Amino acid sequence: MAALEHSPQAPENLDLLDAAYAAPAAQVIGLTGPPGVGKSTLAGALIRAYRAKDRRVGVIAVDPSSRRSGGALLGDRTRLQTDPADEDVFVRSMAARDRLGGLADLTLSAMVLMRALYDLLLIETVGVGQSETDVAEAADSVLFCVQPGSGDSLQFMKAGIVEIPDLVAVTKSDLGQAAIRARADVKGALGLAAEEQGGWTVPVLLVAATTGEGVDKLVAELARHWNWLGEQGRLAARREAQARHWLEAGLRDRFGREGLARAGALDLPAGRSPFRVATEIAKRLSKL
Numbered sequence: 001m002a003a004l005e006h007s008p009q010a011p012e013n014l015d016l017l018d019a020a021y022a023a024p025a026a027q028v029i030g031l032t033g034p035p036g037v038g039k040s041t042l043a044g045a046l047i048r049a050y051r052a053k054d055r056r057v058g059v060i061a062v063d064p065s066s067r068r069s070g071g072a073l074l075g076d077r078t079r080l081q082t083d084p085a086d087e088d089v090f091v092r093s094m095a096a097r098d099r100l101g102g103l104a105d106l107t108l109s110a111m112v113l114m115r116a117l118y119d120l121l122l123i124e125t126v127g128v129g130q131s132e133t134d135v136a137e138a139a140d141s142v143l144f145c146v147q148p149g150s151g152d153s154l155q156f157m158k159a160g161i162v163e164i165p166d167l168v169a170v171t172k173s174d175l176g177q178a179a180i181r182a183r184a185d186v187k188g189a190l191g192l193a194a195e196e197q198g199g200w201t202v203p204v205l206l207v208a209a210t211t212g213e214g215v216d217k218l219v220a221e222l223a224r225h226w227n228w229l230g231e232q233g234r235l236a237a238r239r240e241a242q243a244r245h246w247l248e249a250g251l252r253d254r255f256g257r258e259g260l261a262r263a264g265a266l267d268l269p270a271g272r273s274p275f276r277v278a279t280e281i282a283k284r285l286s287k288l
Contacts, residue, residue, distance in 0.1 A: 013033050014276045017109060020116035021273035026058065027226045028115050030122045030139030031114070032164070037147040038171040039124050040207060045209035047082055047089060049219050050120050057119035059091040060110055060124045088155070090118070108246055109275060111138050136164045137245050140235065141225045143167045143218075148175050148182035164188050166200055173214060174207035200228055240268070247274040251281060259285055 031039045043059065050057050082089050094106060112119050115121045125135050136142050144165035168186050173179040186204050203221050209215035229235040247268060252260045268274060
């Protein structure tokens, strides 16, 4: 992982990413939602639930950045309780830096590598509210977290986030009626945004991660979504669309819209990772 961070375009690292891209194994679950909603606590509960089923779990935790060092502020990780002796759980923190979409620059390459090594991969975004949409370009299943009584459900209705989740968890459901009202608000928002899309109806679940209430149901719904993705080529289509988006977005970030236009048609041949294709196109553009 450190080698990817220091030299992402080195030939040996591109070879590694090619091999990992061609052999995905994990369901990639993106946890997103406003700060303080309990994403880390819920991630910890999911890790425990999956480990109880003897599933190997990787975690990419995107943290706010330190203004002084530029590195990740690891305060949220104190709530992500894992057994340090458990070799089948791996947690990697990354600093969001100036990215506004909830992910770090290296999240995608780390995700491709880790999804080839684990049964489940959790990506916990930094928590930036209405800009939390990049996770949809990295995850197979997007889990949006809403906290009762905080106005999150109203923000959910106002923001484009309403079109992002595959599942919604109302956290801290032990708050009772406030959680039930939040669930009703979210269901209403989903209904206004065409709740049923492509044959999948977004479930809205009540979960209390600290007590474990609703966690088993959430795990079951995540498995149901994974099985649904596996039907009719949905998973392959989603991942191919994501890879094309990574390729285009990466080139646009580096060369701008004019450079992207000069690149011409962006073909992604079967069996080749977008990272290698992007590197080859970048070399060609740099010579122009």
